[in-house]
Structures are given as C-alpha cells and as structure tokens.
Amino acid sequence: MKSKKINPLKKYKHFLIGMLIVVIYYWAISGTNTSPTNFVQGLPFMADFVSRMFPPDLTNLGRFMSKAIETLQMAIVGSSIGALIAFPLSFLGARNVMPNKIIYHGVRTIFDALRGINEIVWGLIFVSMVGLGPFPGVLALAAHVTGALGRYFSEAIETVNPEVIKAIVSTGANKIQIVVRGIFPEVKPLFVNYSLYYLENNFRAATVLGLVGAGGIGMELITSMRLFKSREVLTILIIMILMVTIIDRFSAYIRKKIVNVEIIA
C-alpha cells in the first residue's frame, strides 16, 4: 500500500481561503470607511434630509413631467438607433455566419470598445462634441447600446441550432436567404427581448445623463439638489420610479405578446 503524504497546504486549504476572504473584506471596508458607527452617527442627518423632502413640491410638476417625457424620448431614440446599427453588424460578428476572421474580430472589437465605455462617459464625450441637450444624450445611449446589443445579438446568432440551418442550406438558398429565412426567425425572440431590456436600461441610464448636461430629467434632479430643494428632489424621484415601473410592465407585456412562453409544469 502506498502511503500518500498530505500536502500541508492542502490540509489547511479551507482555513487559508477563509483567511483570504477576511483579509479582502477588511481591506475593502477599511478603505471605504464603511462602519456601523458611521452609519448610526449618520442616521439623524439622514432622517433630517428625508423629513425635509416631505411633502413633495408639485409647483414645477409640469416642467418635471415634460423632462421625464424627454428622457423617455431619448431612451426610445437611443435604443432604436443602437439596435438598428447593431442588427446588421451582429451577423458580421457571429462566427457561424462570418467565416472571415479579420471582419469577425474587427466587428467584435468595435462592440467591445462601444460597450466598454459607460453611457455617462459617452455623455461627457458627446456633450463636448455637440454641446448640451438631449441630442448628445441620444448619441451616448446609441453608442453604448450598439456595443451591448451587438454582442448579445452575435451570441444569439452563434447559438442557433446548426441542423435547422442546414435544412435551409440544403434547399439551395444563398447566404443572404439563409440569414433572412433561417437564422433570423430563430433569433427574433431573443432580439426582441434584448432590445426591450435595453429600452428599460436606457431609460434608467437617460435619467443620469442629465448630470453631465446630456438632457433629460437628470438635469432637473441635479439642479434641485444643488439648490437644496429637497421637496422637489422627492417629486423627481417619484416620477422616475413611476416611469421605470411603467416601462418595465409595458415591455413585459410586449414580450409576452411576441415570445410564446411555454409554461413548464
């Protein structure tokens, strides 16, 4: 019988991992001043801040509402532009459709670059390029969404069942016909899902874009905060929550209509 020498490192593996986790948390918490005492000490100030927010100030409701609608418009236009650009490109970024590796990698790199930069940062860039207002916001959303949807679309195309596509190939269809009549119908529900998800996502992103001057309700939020109009801040927050909820419900409804969900069990 062979006697196996137990590696001491292996024996204390769990202990060492535990120690490592403790060290990481200590390092992260001490670096951010997160502590229960700080939280408790801050409670009266939080209570004070919240109490100053009540009751919500409705004098500027009309302006806030029109800004909220502008935010929604930004989200709709930005998402649509992004989806429209991502849609054709995503076929070039799918390995099963695009055999040319240079084009495939090129398109994927563009997606990564567009997606890698946050909407807010895109907002800053486009504000300095085309000036203040909702238009740079739209461009910022479109840029980020092109990258994000492009990647998701491409990956959806790559997961299509090759056997089903082979059947279309075997009818003698050309490449474009195969994409239009074979691949597209298979990925359509996923495309709809992702696009609607990004519409919701973009509405949330659009609310912050105002902070950098790229239009939408965020601009009102930062103004009211800077002027210590806490009661207006609450009004704006309520509007934001309501709109996000409405959009969530709306896209869930659309998805249910378009994608046939088969309930399991």
Place this chain on the structure above:
Amino acid sequence: MIKIRNLTHRYKNRNEEAISNINLHIKKGESVVLIGSSGSGKSTLFKCINRLIEPDSGKIYIDGKEILNCPIKKTGKIRSNIGMIFQQFNLLERETVLTNVLNGRLCHTSTIKTVFGRFLKEDYEIVRNNIRRVGMAGYEHERIADLSGGQKQRVAIARALSQNPKIILADEPVSSLDPKLMKEVMDLLKNICVEEGITLVSSLHFLDFAKRYSTRMIGIRDGKIMFDGKPGELNEKNIVDIYGKTKDWYMYGKLGF
C-alpha cells in the same frame, strides 16, 4: 443520375475514415435504401451528395455533371435539385407550416424578394399544392411547435417537394416516429417519388421497412459498401457483414429467412 467515384472523407480530429472509397451508380427513379449501424457513414454520404460536406477525395456526378469543387453560385443550383429530409425534421419551430414550406422555393426566388418576404403567386400555388399533397391542408397557419412528429415530417416532405427536386435524400426520415406513422410517412414519400419520377435515396434502420420501400438496398459498415443488390437478395450472411454478429436479430425486424 447519381454517380459516385472513389469517394473518401475523414472528419477532422478523427482517425478512421467516415466513408472510404465509395463507388455507386444510382439510376433515375430508383428507390435506394441505405442500411447500416449508426456512425457507419450513411449521413456523411448524404451530406457529401448535397454538398453540405466537402469530401477529401473522389468525385460525384449528378446527371453526368461533376458537382464537387464548383463555385458557390452553382452549389445552390445543385442543392436545389436535391431535396433533403432529416430525422429531426429541422423545421423552424416557431414559424408556420406555410413559411417553412415556402423556404423550399428560396432557390427559385431572388435575394431582394426574399429580404422583403415576397414570393410569386406561382410559388404560393406550388406550396399550397404540396401541403395538400402531404395531407396537411388546413394547417397552413399552424405553428410547427404545435404539430405532432408525423405532421412535422409531412411538412418537411412538402418543403423538399417545393424545390422541384430530381432527387430526394431522406436521412433516417422515420427514426423518430412510431411504427404506424413510420409506415404512413414512408408510403407518402415513396408514392410521391414514384409519381414524380424522383430518385429516392433514404436510410432506414428497420430491415422489413428497408425491404418494403426499396428497389435496391445498400449496406454500409465503417464507411465501406458491404452489400449492394435487390432487397430479395439480402441474406443472413450479408446482414452479419453489415451489422456484425448478434443474437438479437428480432430487434432488426422481420428478415424473411
């Protein structure tokens, strides 16, 4: 109709040849049934004929014209003359019967028309006629996902027929159906091919089925042809050659000896 010379193909990362040195001459109007264990090379042979696989060496002629190593544009034309039927039907599950069968007309439709989803009136007539022919009239707007296995294979047959093919390749067309549907679908396929003069090459696992629906049987083992003759000529020795020795012959169906 189909002439195959010294056809050999080996898949990447595999040591054995999937098909090795196949020589075949299939005449117009024949109903050839390939038999052999799973992995014996039947599907590879089908895919080579339909240009879904580019074989390593050998030649394939259809109507006297060589089909391998030809430009992509011609490949479409070659494929359009060959209807293909699959074990798993390979239909677009979320789309309707009509949409799926219309895909059989793609080779006769321009790219621009396809992009806008337009088909000629004539295409619709052909498609509706074929749907009626396979007994699926009235189901045109049903989704494939809502159909049974036998119905799905009927739709797949209608799709293949809509290509106006000269040849139909059926790769285990009834392997996922129950015995009653197996007979129904094979009867349908055979009768249509006889009526239209379409050359039918299929692969079947049950020997009594293979005999019933073939004018010629070809047995394949490890990528090589072990038997090639009339169904009546198949004897016990041939079957051992094709499948190897086993005590459980009853599982292969009635052998007739």
